[in-house]
C-alpha cells in the first residue's frame with residue numbers, strides 16, 4: 001500500500017484516478033480548491049484538503065510522508081487561458097512549481113505530471129512523437145510545456161523522480177458538460193440531450209485523438225509502478241487513432257450546424273504511442289465508438 005497525493009482529485013481525471021488508487025488499497029490524499037472540481041466526485045475514502053496550490057505554506061505539510069504525487073490540478077481550458085493568461089499562469093505554472101518544491105522537500109518517490117498534447121502546437125508531423133519540437137499556440141499549451149521542463153530540471157538538479165504523461169483529448173464519465181470552455185464530446189452530449197443541434201467549429205475536418213479517461217488512469221498507475229521511468233521522460237497517452245469532429249457528430253447523432261473556428265487550436269492530433277508501450281507496457285483498451293456508446297446510454 002502506497003501513500004498517494006492527487007492534486008485536482010475532485011476534477012474529471014483526478015477523481016477517477018483517486019477511485020482507482022483507493023480500489024487498489026492505497027492511502028489517498030486530495031488537494032483541490034474546487035474551482036472546476038466537484039464535491040460529489042470526491043471519494044469518501046480519500047482525505048480531502050480544500051487548499052489552493054498557489055498557497056505554498058498551506059500545501060507544504062500535506063506532502064510529508066507521501067510516496068507518490070499525481071499532479072492533475074490545473075486550469076485546463078485553452079479559451080480561458082487566452083482570456084485570463086495571468087490567472088492561468090499562476091495556477092498552471094506557479095501551482096506546478098509549488099507542488100514540485102513540496103515533493104522535493106518531502107522526498108517523494110515519484111512525481112507524475114499531467115501534461116497535454118497541446119504543447120506541440122503548430123507544424124506537427126503525424127503521428128506526433130514526444131521528441132518533436134514544441135511550439136505552443138496558446139497560453140495554456142505554453143504553461144503545460146513549462147511544467148514539463150520544470151519536471152525534467154527537478155529530476156536533473158534535485159534528483160526528484162518525475163514523469164510527464166502527455167494526455168490527448170480525454171473523454172468519459174464526469175467529463176465537463178456545461179459552460180463556455182467545455183471540450184467537444186461534452187458539448188455534443190449536452191446539446192443532444194437538450195434536443196439542440198450539435199455545434200461544429202470551423203469545417204469540422206479538424207481531427208482529435210480521443211482517449212478514454214479509464215485508459216489515462218491506467219497509464220498513471222503504470223507510471224507509478226514502472227522502474228523504467230523517473231527522469232522527466234515525456235510519454236504520449238493517446239488512443240493512437242484520430243477522428244474528425246464531423247465523424248464525432250455523426251457518432252453522437254442528430255442535426256449539426258457550423259460555427260466559426262476557435263483561435264489558438266491545433267488542426268490535427270494523433271499520438272505515436274510506441275514509447276508508452278515500451279516504457280510503461282501501456283496501451284489503450286477502450287475504443288471511441290464503445291466509449292461514446294456508453295456515454296449515450298448514461299446521458
Ligand code: NAD
Pocket residue numbers: 007008009010011012013014031032033034035036037038051052053054071072073074075076091095114115116117144166167168169170171183
Ligand atoms: P478538471 O478541471 O476537471 O480538473 C482540474 C482540477 O484541478 C479541478 O478539480 C480543480 O478544482 C483543481 N484546481 C484548479 N486550480 C487549482 C488550484 N489553484 N489549487 C488546487 N486545485 C486546483 O480538468 P481535467 O480535465 O480533469 O484535467 C486534469 C489534468 O489533465 C490537467 O492538468 C489538464 O491540464 C490535464 N489534461 C487534460 C486533458 C483533457 O482532455 N481533459 C488533456 C490534456 C491534459
